[in-house]
Amino acid sequence: MSDLSQIKGINARQIKLLQENGISTAEALAMSNGESVSSIDGLGEKTAKKLIWNARNALGMTDFVTASDIDENVEFMTTGSSELNRILGGGFQTGKLTEVYGPFKSGKTNLAHTLSVTVQLPKKRGGLESAVVYIDTENTFSKEKIKRIAKRFGLNPSEVLSKIYHARIYSSDHQAQMIMKAETMCKTRNVRLIVVDSLMSLMRAEYVGIGVLAKRQSVLNNMLHALSRIAETYNCAVLLTNQVTVKMMGMFSSEDAIGGNILAHAAHFRVMFKTKGFSSNNSLKRRAIIVDAPDLPPEECEFFITSAGIADTDKVEMPSVDAPVLDFEVETLYEESSKQEDSSRVSLTNVKGIGKGTANNLSSLGIKSVDDLLTADPEDIASQISGLSPKKVLEMQESAKTLV
Numbered sequence: 001m002s003d004l005s006q007i008k009g010i011n012a013r014q015i016k017l018l019q020e021n022g023i024s025t026a027e028a029l030a031m032s033n034g035e036s037v038s039s040i041d042g043l044g045e046k047t048a049k050k051l052i053w054n055a056r057n058a059l060g061m062t063d064f065v066t067a068s069d070i071d072e073n074v075e076f077m078t079t080g081s082s083e084l085n086r087i088l089g090g091g092f093q094t095g096k097l098t099e100v101y102g103p104f105k106s107g108k109t110n111l112a113h114t115l116s117v118t119v120q121l122p123k124k125r126g127g128l129e130s131a132v133v134y135i136d137t138e139n140t141f142s143k144e145k146i147k148r149i150a151k152r153f154g155l156n157p158s159e160v161l162s163k164i165y166h167a168r169i170y171s172s173d174h175q176a177q178m179i180m181k182a183e184t185m186c187k188t189r190n191v192r193l194i195v196v197d198s199l200m201s202l203m204r205a206e207y208v209g210i211g212v213l214a215k216r217q218s219v220l221n222n223m224l225h226a227l228s229r230i231a232e233t234y235n236c237a238v239l240l241t242n243q244v245t246v247k248m249m250g251m252f253s254s255e256d257a258i259g260g261n262i263l264a265h266a267a268h269f270r271v272m273f274k275t276k277g278f279s280s281n282n283s284l285k286r287r288a289i290i291v292d293a294p295d296l297p298p299e300e301c302e303f304f305i306t307s308a309g310i311a312d313t314d315k316v317e318m319p320s321v322d323a324p325v326l327d328f329e330v331e332t333l334y335e336e337s338s339k340q341e342d343s344s345r346v347s348l349t350n351v352k353g354i355g356k357g358t359a360n361n362l363s364s365l366g367i368k369s370v371d372d373l374l375t376a377d378p379e380d381i382a383s384q385i386s387g388l389s390p391k392k393v394l395e396m397q398e399s400a401k402t403l404v
């Protein structure tokens with residue numbers, strides 16, 4: 001990242017003006033659009049064009065490069081659900097805008113909360129060791145939820161909260177202002193995830209009617225452009241949540257994201273969350289569908305909303321600090337130990353601390369029995385399953401030993 005002061009011919013006043021408008025690095029200026037920089041009060045069109053040109057020149061952006069020299073430094077963070085990670089091509093990606101849309105209670109805010117924690121995890125546990133900017137237009141941010149998710153992933157809740165930079169937003173121009181400000185946070189506070197929950201709600205309320213549609217789309221376009229630039233400059237992930245409208249087509253209805261073509265084109269990944277189609281109305285099972293992605297097949301998967309965020313099953317395992325010593329029937333224990341089962345056949349769910357979800361995750365790593373668990377390397381397992389620390393795996397191995 002290069003400082004604005006390194007651009008040829010720039011002065012202190014111009015640096016200040018650019019910074020006030022959310023452009024605080026040479027890269028950010030080089031990626032800006034001439035017209036939007038020209039419109040900064042006090043800068044002037046000629047100066048804006050000259051500075052952008054000089055920045056692009058200095059960064060080698062005025063030459064073509066061969067495809068073999070293109071940098072692809074995409075990183076992933078876990079969503080909390082291994083299935084959702086899978087259909088996203090490995091997790092939530094950096095450097096791109098991801099739009100998640102769906103009806104109310106479909107899990108958008110839950111995903112926003114989960115990512116705000118997982119982005120802080122160490123890299124080998126599916127995080128980016130980074131901070132978050134959380135732009136909250138609906139007043140649905142919950143500290144309590146964050147604390148529970150932090151505990152689930154074995155992180156210190158107060159430390160996690162101290163790395164979430166939250167802004168409650170009251171109007172669309174406030175939203176635009178804070179999006180610009182997010183750039184400084186990426187530069188100075190190691191922010192690698194920007195959440196906008198939700199992107200359209202204020203604009204939808206403020207710009208009502210077809211007469212103001214063009215104005216609304218132009219405001220939206222500026223926000224998306226700024227976010228795209230920030231995502232690319234800082235290799236930052238961006239989650240945009242969005243609502244849907246229901247379109248009636250004769251007898252049938254379909255749900256469509258709001259924001260029109262501008263948003264549809266700006267979002268690199270579009271994911272739809274669904275609540276419908278499950279047997280019980282109060283089920284916390286949800287469906288995610290990849291609607292549009294440059295290099296992902298149109299897959300779908302199921303995930304769950306839990307009290308500690310998005311997960312693969314409806315019960316997440318919280319690392320137990322003051323775990324009860326006995327949480328199974330004494331009779332069962334007696335039966336099992338008297339049978340002296342072969343450890344290669346004892347199922348993992350008999351081990352204290354291993355629920356169905358963890359057993360499935362372990363099984364996908366080829367660890368299918370107590371015997372497999374006892375011979376596996378805790379570091380290795382923990383690095384491949386999000387939410388599991390080496391310490392927790394050691395505890396499981398200790399419990400497993402009592403079964404054989």
Ligand SMILES: Nc1ncnc2c1ncn2[C@@H]1O[C@H](COP(=O)(O)OP(=O)(O)OP(=O)(O)O)[C@@H](O)[C@H]1O
Pocket residue numbers: 102103104105106107108109110111138140243284305306307308
């Ligand atoms: N502690 C919890 N345990 C289990 N489920 C919960 C918990 N808290 C919330 N939920 C469930 O999460 C769902 C709400 O999810 P979320 O807030 O992520 O939806 P959303 O898609 O953001 O909706 P909206 O469009 O209204 O913002 C509700 O169905 C609720 O029952």
Ligand SMILES: [Mg+2]
Pocket residue numbers: 108109110138140197
């Ligand atoms: Mg929400």
